[in-house]
Amino acid sequence: MQEMDKPLLNGVALESSAETQQFTDSSNPATETSQTQDPPPAPVTRSTSEVSIANTTNNVQVLGERLALFVPTYAPSNARLTPEAIEALHAQAVAANTNVEEKENENSIDIYNRHLAFDDLPVFATRFINALEACGASEDTVNHARTFVNKIQGKASKGKKKKERDNENKGADNKFVSDSQRSYPKLIEHYQILVIIGENEPLYNPSSDDLKTAGMRIRLDSMVATNSAFNKSDAAAKMARLERNALFNTKTTGLVDTCFLAKNEVKATFGGTSPQYYMISSLEFHRIKER
Secondary structure (H helix, E strand, O other): OOHHHOOEEOOEEOOOOOOOOOOOOOOOOOOOOOOOOOOOOOOOOOOHHHHHHHHHHHHHHHHHHHHHHHOOOOOOOOHHHOHHHHHHHHHHHHHHHHHHHHHHHHHHHHHHHHHHHHOOHHHHHHHHHHHHHHOOOOHHHHHHHHHHHHHHHOOOOOOOOHHHHHHHHOOOOOOOOOOOOOOHHHHHHHHHHHHHHHHHOOOOOOOOOOOOHHHHHHHHHHHHHHHHHHHHHHHHHHHHHHHHHHHHHOOOOOHHHHHHHHHHHHHHHHOOOOHHHHHHHOOOOOOOOOO
């Protein structure tokens, strides 16, 4: 439509504030991986899904403000379609989006903290086995400890044939493929055994504080604490996304369907070619794509 053909309301040419791009949405969950290292948090960028959610939220506000201009002629029998109800829906969307952002930021911090706690574990395990061997521990003790050092480092068991290892590892998505399935809980389990081996070896008394059994316990506590913090914040972030997605996506009573019903109410009240309907017709509302 050219400028001269735009409908008029009270003699003023109407402008459309509709967003012209459509995006597919996802909730981008923070997920548990079996890798030993989480990358440090990347700089915050807005994905197409975030833009879609932001655009939909903004359009709810615009819709509520424009519906208010149509009163008293616009008087829907459905209380959910009144300007006040649409404005309240916008406030709920803003609160839900903010909650997701806060929970995801907390989870990002916990991911980074866990990365720091586990990052040098393979190197530390090598230092431990060298200190254990150097102290004069028996060959059986050293070999027992080396089994768990190998698991921490992702080294396959020597006794297994290559074909067996390949079959076990087929389809694995972790960076370091091995028999040990190096998830964070497993790494904690393997490392805890090394701590116990060090505590039970009378000859083990290294000079480095972090290699001493007290220092090893401090490292273990940090690993357990950061993994637990991640699990809690990850669950909280997922719950926040579920709640926000339900607000947007619920059929009939959700944000998206409610806004479409309000648009239909305007069309029924004023007509599909009316200036009023033109003001809100191109406002877009997109469901959040759930995984």
